[in-house]
Amino acid sequence: MTQTPTRADFDQYMVPNYAPQQVIPVRGKGSRLWDQAGREYIDFAGGIAVNSLGHCHPVLVEALTAQADKLWHLSNVYTNEPALKLARSLVERTFADKVYLCSSGGEANEAALKLARRWAHDQHGEHKHRIVSFAQSFHGRTFFTVSVGGQPKYAQGFGPVPGGIVHGEFNDLDSVRELIDDDTCAVMVEPLQGEGGILPAEPAFLQGLRELCDQHDVLLIFDEVQTGVGRSGSLYAYMEYGVTPDILTSAKSLGGGFPVGAMLTTDRIAPALGIGTHGSTYGGNALASAVALAAVEFIDTPDVLEGVKRRHDLFREHLEAINRQHGVFKEIRGMGLLIGAEMSDDYQGRAKDILPLAIEEGLMALIAGPDVLRMAPSLVIPEADIVEGMARLERAVARLVADS
Protein backbone atom coordinates (compact mmCIF):
# COMPACT_ATOMS: atom_id res chain seq x y z
CA MET A 1 0.00 0.00 0.00
CA THR A 2 3.03 2.29 0.19
CA GLN A 3 3.54 2.05 -3.60
CA THR A 4 3.18 5.29 -5.54
CA PRO A 5 -0.18 5.26 -7.36
CA THR A 6 -0.09 5.09 -11.15
CA ARG A 7 -2.53 5.86 -13.93
CA ALA A 8 -3.08 2.10 -14.30
CA ASP A 9 -4.61 2.12 -10.80
CA PHE A 10 -7.41 4.25 -12.18
CA ASP A 11 -8.46 1.47 -14.55
CA GLN A 12 -8.02 -1.16 -11.85
CA TYR A 13 -9.79 0.48 -8.93
CA MET A 14 -12.13 3.18 -10.17
CA VAL A 15 -15.51 3.06 -11.84
CA PRO A 16 -14.81 3.70 -15.54
CA ASN A 17 -16.99 6.81 -15.95
CA TYR A 18 -13.99 9.07 -16.75
CA ALA A 19 -11.03 8.80 -19.11
CA PRO A 20 -8.37 10.93 -17.41
CA GLN A 21 -5.17 12.00 -19.17
CA GLN A 22 -2.09 9.90 -18.50
CA VAL A 23 -0.20 12.34 -16.29
CA ILE A 24 -0.98 12.66 -12.57
CA PRO A 25 -0.38 16.16 -11.20
CA VAL A 26 0.76 16.12 -7.58
CA ARG A 27 1.38 19.78 -6.77
CA GLY A 28 0.15 23.18 -7.91
CA LYS A 29 1.05 26.80 -7.28
CA GLY A 30 -0.75 29.64 -9.02
CA SER A 31 -1.22 28.65 -12.66
CA ARG A 32 1.53 26.02 -12.70
CA LEU A 33 1.24 22.31 -11.91
CA TRP A 34 3.83 19.56 -11.49
CA ASP A 35 3.32 15.85 -12.18
CA GLN A 36 4.76 12.77 -10.48
CA ALA A 37 7.93 13.02 -12.57
CA GLY A 38 8.42 16.69 -11.65
CA ARG A 39 7.39 17.94 -15.13
CA GLU A 40 5.82 21.38 -15.06
CA TYR A 41 2.58 22.44 -16.78
CA ILE A 42 0.80 25.72 -17.31
CA ASP A 43 -2.85 25.46 -16.36
CA PHE A 44 -5.37 26.94 -18.81
CA ALA A 45 -7.99 24.39 -17.64
CA GLY A 46 -8.43 25.69 -14.10
CA GLY A 47 -10.08 22.45 -12.97
CA ILE A 48 -12.95 23.25 -15.41
CA ALA A 49 -13.54 26.82 -14.28
CA VAL A 50 -13.16 25.88 -10.61
CA ASN A 51 -9.69 27.04 -9.56
CA SER A 52 -10.66 30.70 -9.77
CA LEU A 53 -7.52 31.83 -7.95
CA GLY A 54 -5.20 29.15 -9.31
CA HIS A 55 -3.72 26.47 -7.08
CA CYS A 56 -3.11 26.99 -3.36
CA HIS A 57 -3.71 30.74 -3.40
CA PRO A 58 -2.48 32.10 -0.04
CA VAL A 59 -5.83 33.82 0.67
CA LEU A 60 -7.71 30.53 0.29
CA VAL A 61 -5.08 28.48 2.13
CA GLU A 62 -5.32 30.94 5.03
CA ALA A 63 -9.14 30.79 5.08
CA LEU A 64 -9.11 26.99 4.94
CA THR A 65 -6.44 26.38 7.55
CA ALA A 66 -7.76 29.02 9.98
CA GLN A 67 -11.22 27.44 9.83
CA ALA A 68 -9.74 23.90 9.97
CA ASP A 69 -8.45 24.70 13.44
CA LYS A 70 -11.81 26.04 14.65
CA LEU A 71 -14.80 24.08 13.39
CA TRP A 72 -15.47 21.88 10.35
CA HIS A 73 -19.04 20.73 10.43
CA LEU A 74 -22.20 20.93 12.48
CA SER A 75 -25.07 19.80 10.20
CA ASN A 76 -28.10 22.02 9.67
CA VAL A 77 -29.40 21.31 13.14
CA TYR A 78 -27.17 24.32 13.95
CA THR A 79 -26.05 27.23 11.84
CA ASN A 80 -22.47 28.52 11.79
CA GLU A 81 -20.61 31.80 11.38
CA PRO A 82 -18.88 31.16 8.02
CA ALA A 83 -22.17 30.09 6.39
CA LEU A 84 -23.96 33.18 7.72
CA LYS A 85 -21.15 35.45 6.55
CA LEU A 86 -21.12 33.86 3.09
CA ALA A 87 -24.89 34.15 2.68
CA ARG A 88 -24.85 37.78 3.78
CA SER A 89 -21.95 38.58 1.47
CA LEU A 90 -23.73 37.04 -1.55
CA VAL A 91 -26.95 38.93 -0.73
CA GLU A 92 -25.11 42.24 -0.38
CA ARG A 93 -23.33 41.77 -3.71
CA THR A 94 -26.26 40.57 -5.87
CA PHE A 95 -30.00 40.87 -6.63
CA ALA A 96 -30.71 38.15 -4.09
CA ASP A 97 -32.36 38.38 -0.67
CA LYS A 98 -31.92 34.73 0.33
CA VAL A 99 -29.31 32.02 -0.18
CA TYR A 100 -29.38 28.20 -0.01
CA LEU A 101 -25.97 26.56 0.38
CA CYS A 102 -24.96 23.14 -0.90
CA SER A 103 -21.88 21.34 -2.22
CA SER A 104 -21.99 21.34 -6.04
CA GLY A 105 -23.50 22.89 -9.14
CA GLY A 106 -25.81 19.98 -9.77
CA GLU A 107 -27.18 20.27 -6.25
CA ALA A 108 -27.66 24.03 -6.61
CA ASN A 109 -29.64 23.44 -9.80
CA GLU A 110 -31.63 20.62 -8.22
CA ALA A 111 -32.60 23.07 -5.45
CA ALA A 112 -33.47 25.78 -8.00
CA LEU A 113 -35.74 23.45 -9.97
CA LYS A 114 -37.44 22.11 -6.87
CA LEU A 115 -37.93 25.65 -5.56
CA ALA A 116 -39.50 26.74 -8.86
CA ARG A 117 -41.85 23.75 -8.92
CA ARG A 118 -42.83 24.20 -5.30
CA TRP A 119 -43.34 27.96 -5.59
CA ALA A 120 -45.54 27.58 -8.67
CA HIS A 121 -47.47 24.75 -7.00
CA ASP A 122 -48.14 26.84 -3.89
CA GLN A 123 -48.94 30.06 -5.77
CA HIS A 124 -50.86 28.74 -8.75
CA GLY A 125 -51.61 25.04 -8.29
CA GLU A 126 -50.62 21.59 -9.55
CA HIS A 127 -50.88 22.45 -13.27
CA LYS A 128 -48.07 25.01 -13.25
CA HIS A 129 -45.09 22.66 -13.34
CA ARG A 130 -43.64 22.79 -16.86
CA ILE A 131 -39.96 23.63 -17.22
CA VAL A 132 -38.44 25.16 -20.35
CA SER A 133 -34.72 24.73 -20.97
CA PHE A 134 -32.51 24.59 -24.05
CA ALA A 135 -30.90 22.19 -26.48
CA GLN A 136 -27.21 21.60 -25.69
CA SER A 137 -27.55 23.10 -22.19
CA PHE A 138 -25.82 21.46 -19.24
CA HIS A 139 -27.09 21.70 -15.68
CA GLY A 140 -25.43 18.82 -13.83
CA ARG A 141 -25.63 15.04 -13.47
CA THR A 142 -28.39 14.43 -10.96
CA PHE A 143 -31.35 12.78 -12.63
CA PHE A 144 -33.50 15.92 -12.57
CA THR A 145 -30.68 18.09 -13.92
CA VAL A 146 -29.71 15.71 -16.75
CA SER A 147 -33.37 15.65 -17.73
CA VAL A 148 -33.58 19.44 -17.81
CA GLY A 149 -30.19 19.62 -19.57
CA GLY A 150 -30.30 19.61 -23.35
CA GLN A 151 -27.96 16.71 -24.08
CA PRO A 152 -30.25 13.65 -24.10
CA LYS A 153 -27.31 11.21 -24.08
CA TYR A 154 -26.72 12.03 -20.41
CA ALA A 155 -30.22 10.85 -19.43
CA GLN A 156 -30.48 7.81 -21.70
CA GLY A 157 -30.39 4.30 -20.27
CA PHE A 158 -31.33 5.34 -16.75
CA GLY A 159 -35.04 4.62 -16.96
CA PRO A 160 -38.05 6.94 -17.18
CA VAL A 161 -37.15 10.63 -17.03
CA PRO A 162 -39.14 13.15 -14.96
CA GLY A 163 -41.97 14.68 -16.99
CA GLY A 164 -43.02 18.22 -17.76
CA ILE A 165 -39.70 19.31 -19.29
CA VAL A 166 -39.40 20.84 -22.79
CA HIS A 167 -36.41 22.19 -24.70
CA GLY A 168 -36.22 25.28 -26.91
CA GLU A 169 -33.38 26.51 -29.08
CA PHE A 170 -30.73 28.67 -27.42
CA ASN A 171 -30.71 32.25 -28.73
CA ASP A 172 -34.06 31.65 -30.48
CA LEU A 173 -36.80 33.53 -28.67
CA ASP A 174 -39.52 32.31 -31.05
CA SER A 175 -38.82 28.73 -29.99
CA VAL A 176 -39.52 29.76 -26.40
CA ARG A 177 -42.67 31.68 -27.34
CA GLU A 178 -44.05 28.40 -28.68
CA LEU A 179 -43.25 26.45 -25.51
CA ILE A 180 -44.01 28.85 -22.69
CA ASP A 181 -47.53 29.22 -21.30
CA ASP A 182 -49.36 29.66 -18.01
CA ASP A 183 -48.53 26.05 -17.07
CA THR A 184 -44.81 26.86 -17.18
CA CYS A 185 -43.12 27.33 -13.80
CA ALA A 186 -39.55 28.03 -14.87
CA VAL A 187 -37.18 28.81 -17.70
CA MET A 188 -33.64 27.62 -16.96
CA VAL A 189 -30.77 29.01 -19.03
CA GLU A 190 -27.00 29.46 -18.95
CA PRO A 191 -26.10 33.08 -19.86
CA LEU A 192 -23.25 31.45 -21.74
CA GLN A 193 -23.57 27.77 -22.65
CA GLY A 194 -20.37 26.26 -21.26
CA GLU A 195 -20.36 22.52 -21.93
CA GLY A 196 -22.48 23.20 -25.02
CA GLY A 197 -19.56 24.95 -26.73
CA ILE A 198 -18.85 28.35 -25.08
CA LEU A 199 -21.86 30.03 -26.69
CA PRO A 200 -22.78 33.41 -25.18
CA ALA A 201 -26.46 34.35 -25.10
CA GLU A 202 -27.42 37.35 -27.20
CA PRO A 203 -28.50 40.24 -24.93
CA ALA A 204 -31.90 40.48 -26.68
CA PHE A 205 -32.48 36.76 -26.05
CA LEU A 206 -32.03 37.04 -22.28
CA GLN A 207 -34.04 40.27 -22.22
CA GLY A 208 -36.80 38.55 -24.19
CA LEU A 209 -36.80 35.57 -21.80
CA ARG A 210 -37.22 38.00 -18.91
CA GLU A 211 -40.24 39.58 -20.61
CA LEU A 212 -41.85 36.25 -21.51
CA CYS A 213 -41.36 35.02 -17.94
CA ASP A 214 -42.97 38.18 -16.56
CA GLN A 215 -45.96 37.80 -18.90
CA HIS A 216 -46.68 34.26 -17.67
CA ASP A 217 -45.50 34.60 -14.04
CA VAL A 218 -42.68 32.15 -14.76
CA LEU A 219 -39.45 32.08 -12.75
CA LEU A 220 -36.28 32.82 -14.73
CA ILE A 221 -33.38 30.68 -13.51
CA PHE A 222 -29.83 31.56 -14.56
CA ASP A 223 -27.40 28.67 -14.22
CA GLU A 224 -24.20 30.57 -13.48
CA VAL A 225 -22.31 27.53 -12.21
CA GLN A 226 -19.67 28.04 -14.91
CA THR A 227 -20.03 31.79 -15.61
CA GLY A 228 -20.22 32.96 -11.99
CA VAL A 229 -17.88 34.49 -9.44
CA GLY A 230 -15.80 36.73 -11.67
CA ARG A 231 -15.40 34.45 -14.65
CA SER A 232 -17.38 36.72 -16.99
CA GLY A 233 -15.56 39.87 -15.88
CA SER A 234 -18.40 40.77 -13.49
CA LEU A 235 -19.20 38.94 -10.27
CA TYR A 236 -22.03 37.23 -12.18
CA ALA A 237 -22.73 37.29 -15.91
CA TYR A 238 -26.27 38.62 -15.36
CA MET A 239 -24.61 41.87 -14.35
CA GLU A 240 -22.87 42.06 -17.73
CA TYR A 241 -26.22 41.58 -19.48
CA GLY A 242 -28.31 43.79 -17.20
CA VAL A 243 -30.99 41.08 -17.02
CA THR A 244 -31.92 39.94 -13.51
CA PRO A 245 -33.10 36.37 -12.88
CA ASP A 246 -35.41 35.21 -10.10
CA ILE A 247 -33.11 32.36 -9.15
CA LEU A 248 -29.36 32.05 -9.78
CA THR A 249 -27.11 29.07 -9.17
CA SER A 250 -23.40 29.24 -8.43
CA ALA A 251 -20.66 26.68 -7.75
CA LYS A 252 -17.31 25.93 -9.51
CA SER A 253 -15.33 29.22 -9.05
CA LEU A 254 -17.25 29.92 -5.84
CA GLY A 255 -15.06 27.56 -3.83
CA GLY A 256 -11.84 28.02 -5.80
CA GLY A 257 -11.34 24.23 -5.56
CA PHE A 258 -13.30 23.44 -2.39
CA PRO A 259 -16.69 21.78 -3.09
CA VAL A 260 -19.44 24.32 -2.51
CA GLY A 261 -22.57 25.53 -4.29
CA ALA A 262 -25.21 28.17 -3.74
CA MET A 263 -28.69 28.99 -4.95
CA LEU A 264 -29.69 32.65 -4.76
CA THR A 265 -33.25 33.94 -4.87
CA THR A 266 -35.58 36.67 -3.66
CA ASP A 267 -37.94 37.19 -0.74
CA ARG A 268 -40.91 36.72 -3.09
CA ILE A 269 -39.90 33.13 -3.90
CA ALA A 270 -37.76 31.81 -1.04
CA PRO A 271 -40.66 31.08 1.37
CA ALA A 272 -41.72 28.17 -0.88
CA LEU A 273 -38.78 26.20 0.53
CA GLY A 274 -40.25 26.10 4.02
CA ILE A 275 -38.94 24.04 6.91
CA GLY A 276 -38.36 20.43 5.88
CA THR A 277 -39.02 20.89 2.14
CA HIS A 278 -35.41 20.45 1.04
CA GLY A 279 -31.94 20.03 2.49
CA SER A 280 -28.39 18.68 2.32
CA THR A 281 -26.20 17.37 5.13
CA TYR A 282 -23.16 19.30 3.92
CA GLY A 283 -25.00 22.45 2.85
CA GLY A 284 -23.39 25.40 4.61
CA ASN A 285 -20.46 23.30 5.81
CA ALA A 286 -18.20 25.63 7.80
CA LEU A 287 -14.96 24.80 5.95
CA ALA A 288 -16.58 25.18 2.54
CA SER A 289 -18.26 28.44 3.53
CA ALA A 290 -15.07 29.94 4.94
CA VAL A 291 -13.20 29.24 1.70
CA ALA A 292 -16.05 30.50 -0.50
CA LEU A 293 -16.35 33.70 1.52
CA ALA A 294 -12.63 34.38 1.06
CA ALA A 295 -12.90 33.66 -2.68
CA VAL A 296 -15.91 35.95 -3.21
CA GLU A 297 -14.40 38.80 -1.22
CA PHE A 298 -11.08 38.56 -3.04
CA ILE A 299 -12.61 38.26 -6.51
CA ASP A 300 -15.36 40.89 -6.25
CA THR A 301 -12.96 43.83 -6.46
CA PRO A 302 -12.37 46.22 -9.40
CA ASP A 303 -8.75 45.09 -9.50
CA VAL A 304 -9.51 41.39 -10.07
CA LEU A 305 -12.55 41.94 -12.32
CA GLU A 306 -10.79 44.45 -14.58
CA GLY A 307 -7.86 42.04 -14.66
CA VAL A 308 -10.18 39.35 -16.04
CA LYS A 309 -11.18 41.63 -18.92
CA ARG A 310 -7.56 42.54 -19.64
CA ARG A 311 -6.57 38.88 -19.68
CA HIS A 312 -9.51 38.08 -21.97
CA ASP A 313 -8.07 40.46 -24.57
CA LEU A 314 -4.64 38.89 -24.18
CA PHE A 315 -6.02 35.36 -24.67
CA ARG A 316 -7.90 36.50 -27.74
CA GLU A 317 -4.84 38.23 -29.28
CA HIS A 318 -2.70 35.14 -28.81
CA LEU A 319 -5.35 32.77 -30.18
CA GLU A 320 -5.81 35.01 -33.21
CA ALA A 321 -2.04 35.01 -33.77
CA ILE A 322 -1.97 31.18 -33.60
CA ASN A 323 -4.84 31.13 -36.06
CA ARG A 324 -3.11 33.48 -38.51
CA GLN A 325 -0.24 31.01 -38.54
CA HIS A 326 -2.17 27.74 -38.69
CA GLY A 327 -5.80 28.48 -39.71
CA VAL A 328 -7.30 25.90 -37.35
CA PHE A 329 -10.03 28.03 -35.77
CA LYS A 330 -13.29 29.27 -37.22
CA GLU A 331 -14.25 31.55 -34.33
CA ILE A 332 -12.81 32.70 -31.02
CA ARG A 333 -15.50 33.61 -28.50
CA GLY A 334 -16.50 33.73 -24.86
CA MET A 335 -16.67 36.13 -21.95
CA GLY A 336 -13.94 37.08 -19.51
CA LEU A 337 -11.82 34.03 -18.79
CA LEU A 338 -14.21 31.50 -20.27
CA ILE A 339 -12.92 31.29 -23.81
CA GLY A 340 -13.66 28.95 -26.69
CA ALA A 341 -11.90 28.52 -30.01
CA GLU A 342 -14.10 26.66 -32.49
CA MET A 343 -12.21 24.41 -34.89
CA SER A 344 -12.40 25.29 -38.59
CA ASP A 345 -14.18 23.00 -41.06
CA ASP A 346 -10.99 21.04 -41.85
CA TYR A 347 -10.59 20.17 -38.16
CA GLN A 348 -14.15 19.25 -37.17
CA GLY A 349 -14.19 16.80 -34.28
CA ARG A 350 -10.46 17.33 -33.65
CA ALA A 351 -10.53 19.63 -30.59
CA LYS A 352 -9.84 16.68 -28.30
CA ASP A 353 -6.71 15.76 -30.30
CA ILE A 354 -5.08 18.99 -29.13
CA LEU A 355 -5.26 18.05 -25.44
CA PRO A 356 -2.64 15.25 -25.30
CA LEU A 357 -0.34 17.21 -27.64
CA ALA A 358 -0.69 20.24 -25.35
CA ILE A 359 0.15 18.10 -22.32
CA GLU A 360 3.30 16.90 -24.08
CA GLU A 361 4.19 20.56 -24.63
CA GLY A 362 3.46 21.36 -20.96
CA LEU A 363 0.00 22.90 -21.17
CA MET A 364 -3.36 21.86 -19.75
CA ALA A 365 -6.47 22.94 -21.65
CA LEU A 366 -10.06 21.75 -22.09
CA ILE A 367 -12.62 21.08 -24.75
CA ALA A 368 -16.33 21.94 -24.85
CA GLY A 369 -17.91 19.42 -27.19
CA PRO A 370 -16.10 17.90 -30.20
CA ASP A 371 -15.29 21.16 -31.98
CA VAL A 372 -14.32 23.71 -29.35
CA LEU A 373 -11.02 24.15 -27.54
CA ARG A 374 -11.89 25.69 -24.17
CA MET A 375 -9.86 27.70 -21.68
CA ALA A 376 -10.99 28.56 -18.14
CA PRO A 377 -7.82 29.56 -16.30
CA SER A 378 -7.28 31.22 -12.96
CA LEU A 379 -8.79 34.71 -12.86
CA VAL A 380 -5.41 36.00 -11.67
CA ILE A 381 -3.17 34.03 -14.04
CA PRO A 382 0.06 36.01 -14.47
CA GLU A 383 0.58 37.51 -17.93
CA ALA A 384 3.91 35.70 -18.22
CA ASP A 385 2.08 32.37 -17.82
CA ILE A 386 -0.38 33.36 -20.54
CA VAL A 387 2.47 34.19 -22.92
CA GLU A 388 4.36 30.96 -22.15
CA GLY A 389 1.17 28.86 -22.21
CA MET A 390 0.29 30.25 -25.63
CA ALA A 391 3.77 29.43 -26.95
CA ARG A 392 3.17 25.84 -25.82
CA LEU A 393 -0.31 25.81 -27.35
CA GLU A 394 1.13 27.07 -30.64
CA ARG A 395 3.56 24.12 -30.69
CA ALA A 396 0.73 21.69 -29.98
CA VAL A 397 -1.40 23.18 -32.76
CA ALA A 398 1.57 23.06 -35.17
CA ARG A 399 1.90 19.34 -34.44
CA LEU A 400 -1.83 18.79 -34.99
CA VAL A 401 -1.53 20.52 -38.36
CA ALA A 402 1.62 18.56 -39.27
CA ASP A 403 -0.04 15.22 -38.35
CA SER A 404 -3.16 15.96 -40.39
Ligand SMILES: *Cc1c(COP(=O)(O)O)cnc(C)c1O
Ligand atom coordinates in the same frame (compact mmCIF):
# COMPACT_ATOMS: atom_id res chain seq x y z
C1 LIG B 1 -20.37 22.18 -14.17
C2 LIG B 1 -21.74 22.67 -14.37
C3 LIG B 1 -22.81 22.15 -13.63
C4 LIG B 1 -22.66 20.97 -12.68
O1 LIG B 1 -21.88 21.28 -11.58
P1 LIG B 1 -21.35 20.08 -10.64
O2 LIG B 1 -20.60 20.78 -9.56
O3 LIG B 1 -20.51 19.19 -11.50
O4 LIG B 1 -22.54 19.35 -10.14
C5 LIG B 1 -24.06 22.71 -13.80
N1 LIG B 1 -24.25 23.73 -14.65
C6 LIG B 1 -23.26 24.25 -15.39
C7 LIG B 1 -23.54 25.40 -16.31
C8 LIG B 1 -21.98 23.73 -15.29
O5 LIG B 1 -20.99 24.24 -16.03
